[in-house]
Amino acid sequence: MVINRIDAANAAFQVGYESPSQFSREYSRMFGAPPMSDVKRLWNDTADVNSYS
Numbered sequence: 385m386v387i388n389r390i391d392a393a394n395a396a397f398q399v400g401y402e403s404p405s406q407f408s409r410e411y412s413r414m415f416g417a418p419p420m421s422d423v424k425r426l427w428n429d430t431a432d433v434n435s436y437s
């Protein structure tokens with residue numbers, strides 16, 4: 385999701401989930417936050433690192 389800059393819905397379908405909401409629920413249960421909150425955090429972290437290059 386981070387590298388290819390895809391949203392949770394596309395990621396869900398690519399890995400075989402029937403619905404994006406199911407993927408988001410299970411991701412949230414496992415990692416404690418919705419997938420897009422982690423993706424946005426990682427995008428920001430990557431942008432911060434790239435700004436120092």
